[in-house]
Amino acid sequence: MTTADLLAHFFGASATGITISNKIATGYAKVGDQDVCVIGTVDGTYIDNAAALQMSEQVLDCVRSKPGVPIVMLVDSEGQEPNRTAEMLGLPVYFGHLLTCLQVAREAGHKLITVATGKAIGGAFICYGMFADSIYALDSATVGLMPVEAMSAVTKIPVAILEELSKTLPALEFGAAPFALLGGVKAVWPTDETLADKLSAAIAAATPEDTRAALGKERGGRPQAYDVQQRVLAESAR
Amino acid sequence: MEAFQQSFPSHALAWPPSRKWALAGVVGSGNLEVLIEPNPAAPDTVSYSVETPIPGYRDSWLAALSDFSAHYAVGGTTITLHDQGAPPVVVKLRLRQALDLLTSAQS
Amino acid sequence: MSLTPYHELKARERIAVIADAGSFREILPPPERVMSTYLPKLGIPVSFDDGLAIGHATIGGKPVYLAAQVGQFVGGSVGEVHSAKLVGLLKSAARDKIPCVFLIESGGVRLHEGSSGEIGIAEAIRAVFSCRAAGATTLAVIGSDIGAYGGMGILSSCCDFRLMTEHGRLGISGPIVIEKWMGKQAFDSANRALVWKTSGGKTRYVLGDADLLVNDSADSVRAGIISFLSKSAKPDLAMVEARQASLEARLEKFGQISDPDEIWKTCGITDIAAASLAEAEDFAKSFHPQNS
Numbered sequence: 001m002t003t004a005d006l007l008a009h010f011f012g013a014s015a016t017g018i019t020i021s022n023k024i025a026t027g028y029a030k031v032g033d034q035d036v037c038v039i040g041t042v043d044g045t046y047i048d049n050a051a052a053l054q055m056s057e058q059v060l061d062c063v064r065s066k067p068g069v070p071i072v073m074l075v076d077s078e079g080q081e082p083n084r085t086a087e088m089l090g091l092p093v094y095f096g097h098l099l100t101c102l103q104v105a106r107e108a109g110h111k112l113i114t115v116a117t118g119k120a121i122g123g124a125f126i127c128y129g130m131f132a133d134s135i136y137a138l139d140s141a142t143v144g145l146m147p148v149e150a151m152s153a154v155t156k157i158p159v160a161i162l163e164e165l166s167k168t169l170p171a172l173e174f175g176a177a178p179f180a181l182l183g184g185v186k187a188v189w190p191t192d193e194t195l196a197d198k199l200s201a202a203i204a205a206a207t208p209e210d211t212r213a214a215l216g217k218e219r220g221g222r223p224q225a226y227d228v229q230q231r232v233l234a235e236s237a238r
Numbered sequence: 239m240e241a242f243q244q245s246f247p248s249h250a251l252a253w254p255p256s257r258k259w260a261l262a263g264v265v266g267s268g269n270l271e272v273l274i275e276p277n278p279a280a281p282d283t284v285s286y287s288v289e290t291p292i293p294g295y296r297d298s299w300l301a302a303l304s305d306f307s308a309h310y311a312v313g314g315t316t317i318t319l320h321d322q323g324a325p326p327v328v329v330k331l332r333l334r335q336a337l338d339l340l341t342s343a344q345s
Numbered sequence: 346m347s348l349t350p351y352h353e354l355k356a357r358e359r360i361a362v363i364a365d366a367g368s369f370r371e372i373l374p375p376p377e378r379v380m381s382t383y384l385p386k387l388g389i390p391v392s393f394d395d396g397l398a399i400g401h402a403t404i405g406g407k408p409v410y411l412a413a414q415v416g417q418f419v420g421g422s423v424g425e426v427h428s429a430k431l432v433g434l435l436k437s438a439a440r441d442k443i444p445c446v447f448l449i450e451s452g453g454v455r456l457h458e459g460s461s462g463e464i465g466i467a468e469a470i471r472a473v474f475s476c477r478a479a480g481a482t483t484l485a486v487i488g489s490d491i492g493a494y495g496g497m498g499i500l501s502s503c504c505d506f507r508l509m510t511e512h513g514r515l516g517i518s519g520p521i522v523i524e525k526w527m528g529k530q531a532f533d534s535a536n537r538a539l540v541w542k543t544s545g546g547k548t549r550y551v552l553g554d555a556d557l558l559v560n561d562s563a564d565s566v567r568a569g570i571i572s573f574l575s576k577s578a579k580p581d582l583a584m585v586e587a588r589q590a591s592l593e594a595r596l597e598k599f600g601q602i603s604d605p606d607e608i609w610k611t612c613g614i615t616d617i618a619a620a621s622l623a624e625a626e627d628f629a630k631s632f633h634p635q636n637s
Contacts (some may be wrong), residue, residue, distance in 0.1 A: 002354035011388070049596055057589060072488075080517050082518035082527065082530065083527070083533045084603060085600070085602070087517065087543050088542075088543045088548065088599075088602075088608070089552070090552055091551065092501065093554045095499045095502060096499060096503045097502075097588050097592055099470060099474075099502075100474075100585055101589070103474045104580050104585050122454065123495060123496065126463065126496055129463070131471065145454060145456065145463045147460070151457075154456055155387075155457055160383075165386055165387070166541060169383065169459070170460075172458075172460075183464065184460060184464045212414045213429070213432070222380065222461050223382075224425050225426075225428070225429040225464075226380060227429075228433060230434075231379070232372055232373060232437060233436055235372045236434070236535040237437070239386050239389075259375060261357070261393065262389050264356075265390050265391070265396075266417030266418060267417075275376055291388060296499055318393075320391060321390065
């Protein structure tokens, strides 16, 4: 599916309000009758310092000029391209700034909703998409830390062993469905004509509380996280 | 991973524990972490629990632990070791460090 | 131990020299055995604290929550339990409205635990901002050779402040990954001077990413931490607008440069060799950071 088709599925004719420059989407559109701000990555692009600034500038524009308008974050990114200049100029700080802008938006009353539409990998996802009030993924999205082959190359654990383990450990499986079992996304959506309605409903239902750990426990994908967090809170209160 | 438990007789701790537990070392390459906990129910016995990623050295481990138990007063403790390929000299060092910390004067 | 360089200290030794004597009360200490369930399945040794010691302490008499990462254990990487401890600690700090200090030594998400560590770090980042909203100062102390990379680099960049030493590095992709991608000609990961000039404390300080640069000693790091405990940097529109402008200016001014020495020169450092050798606090006194 082309980017244009994807945007049309979510935003209909209002997708014309979205500009794509250097594979970074920014602008304003409508989901049903609701005005929304849109930021995101398309075509599996890499996120570098400049791309982060493109998105943060859009967030700031929204905070300045569009009170109460929800921010929809689309994710289709390969991650960050390893680059000496990007690192020298402080890439983590650019990511931190984007996240801080999103926090300012949240505190000003803007809801934050993410849909992973394609690749949603590691740092590219953490630096904006995973910060939302509610996070969703298309069933075709490749969501997770990294594919098994890459994991194997770095850890030196054979692919066969990782693949066998991933059958019982969804954390090691790359994809939208296992990521949902971990509580990483609220739900997985098929790419069909109901996307705009689903996004509308998601925006309406969004609350700022981070419920991912509880969800991961409930669904069984992350059995320890919630309990450990709660134990720390209980012990620190004593 | 290889795991085994073994208890040995040992003289009771020379000084009372100054804390509920002590930890020495870290789980890093060529190193290990040792957790020592008082076990007052068995004052003349030390119980070891070892986990190591390097198979085939069980006898060496048991000999080293038996030796340590004979030369140091660690009776009345449980000692758990998470090994990551530590040579015997490092194992002995960490065991001694853990024992020293458990009974040391400062809290 | 206070004479040992900070970067050579292990996590628990750092806690011992940073916290007021005897004040550290560990939460979920080793005997609780809250450990990874993934690593045993991969035949990898576990650690009692999953590579993170957390607790409550006082520093200079002020109550804080304190965390120290064990860089020797799977590279200080963040798995499910490790990240859950971070989140619990941050939520405790937000609840109690006291500072949360991180002694960071991590390559980022623990690959062996896949997406669980990734989601855990994302939760921790949200919890950092909850602290900031509640007025609980969050401080990233980056003074180890391993540095703060990947998801921990991002988390550090979300804290109110970053305190660095010359040895600390702040980045996303590590030097070996960069060399693999760009080739050894373009970036030689064995060239320590280049690696540290690219991501290390001095360059980060010059560019304004580190709020304070201190000497590599326990006393200096401790004094640096104390200086932040009664400060906070609550994010608001004015602050992020200024940051946006400064980060844009940085790209414009330095975007075509590949040699960190050029940045130092542009920032007024004339004797690069002397500056490279200078002790951190002398360096910081002489060379003023770019406007952040």
